Amino acid sequence: MSLIYFEDLAAGQVREWGPRTVTREEIVAFASEFDPQPMHLDEDAAKQSILGGLAASGWHTCAIMMRMFCDGLLLNSTSQGSPGIDETLWKKPVRPGDALTVRHTVLETRASKSRPDIGLVRHQCEVLNQRGEPVMEMRFTSMFTKRSAA
Amino acid sequence: MFFFDDIEVGWRRELGKHVFTAEEIKRFASRYDPQRFHMDEEAAKQSNFGALCASGWHTAAVCMRMIVDSTKRLGAEMIERGEKPARSGPSPGFNDLKWLKPVYAGDTITFTSEVVEKRASESRPGWGVIKTRFTGHNQNGVPVYQFDGIVFIERRSA
Numbered sequence: 001m002s003l004i005y006f007e008d009l010a011a012g013q014v015r016e017w018g019p020r021t022v023t024r025e026e027i028v029a030f031a032s033e034f035d036p037q038p039m040h041l042d043e044d045a046a047k048q049s050i051l052g053g054l055a056a057s058g059w060h061t062c063a064i065m066m067r068m069f070c071d072g073l074l075l076n077s078t079s080q081g082s083p084g085i086d087e088t089l090w091k092k093p094v095r096p097g098d099a100l101t102v103r104h105t106v107l108e109t110r111a112s113k114s115r116p117d118i119g120l121v122r123h124q125c126e127v128l129n130q131r132g133e134p135v136m137e138m139r140f141t142s143m144f145t146k147r148s149a150a
Numbered sequence: 151m152f153f154f155d156d157i158e159v160g161w162r163r164e165l166g167k168h169v170f171t172a173e174e175i176k177r178f179a180s181r182y183d184p185q186r187f188h189m190d191e192e193a194a195k196q197s198n199f200g201a202l203c204a205s206g207w208h209t210a211a212v213c214m215r216m217i218v219d220s221t222k223r224l225g226a227e228m229i230e231r232g233e234k235p236a237r238s239g240p241s242p243g244f245n246d247l248k249w250l251k252p253v254y255a256g257d258t259i260t261f262t263s264e265v266v267e268k269r270a271s272e273s274r275p276g277w278g279v280i281k282t283r284f285t286g287h288n289q290n291g292v293p294v295y296q297f298d299g300i301v302f303i304e305r306r307s308a
Binding site for chain 2: 030033034035036037039049050051057058059062063064066067070074075079080081082083084085086087088089090093143
């Protein structure tokens, strides 16, 4: 597959990656290190919580989405990182055994004013579970080197 | 956590510090963000970043750990004083997350929080919604990370 440059990304393009199954072990491992709250660690405690059962940390869902974005596009691109995330919505809990799909849409592309070698891409990622229910939605901008600058 | 009623806009606290080692930067990246500038010193030198730096999601995850630990400490202090800590609910998401500068291997990041907004929840009576700005500064006092988090917190009057 040929390397994806800024010029290869255009508004309206939709890509889908996955499914990727999220295991109980990795939910607990991520939470133990980064988000040790009972609803991410322990089944019984999680049942008492508002989430009603063990669920992945929202930050874990972000990290899983990032890995799927890397494998699906970024690692085969001229990605130069991201200045940040405009908005993230955690819409439903991600449970052990859920199989996640990422639906990626290019919202907008524009040249960088300050850096002629770089283009800015506005992305939307929707993360869906095996029932097609959206569990997370995110909009963000990232940078890619232009082919013309290569 | 304090009850919604007792939290004032402008309340600031230091959550904690974390040293990002090259080893843990690569370990996180190998699982969740294996771009070359998070995985390999030499490749990172050739990139825009100029040196090995943490995945932005690694910085975000460590900040969450600081938030959780600090909230637990606050709860323990309240229990010690004979007070009942308020429950805090799941978060519906966050806004305006900014990776302002790279977090390089060896950097020490200090995380702080400041309450920027509070309102009663319309969907969940007995709960309030708090918006907090979380910030990370490196050892030179330069802001490297920021986001606005939203969380449900129990009201005293509930």
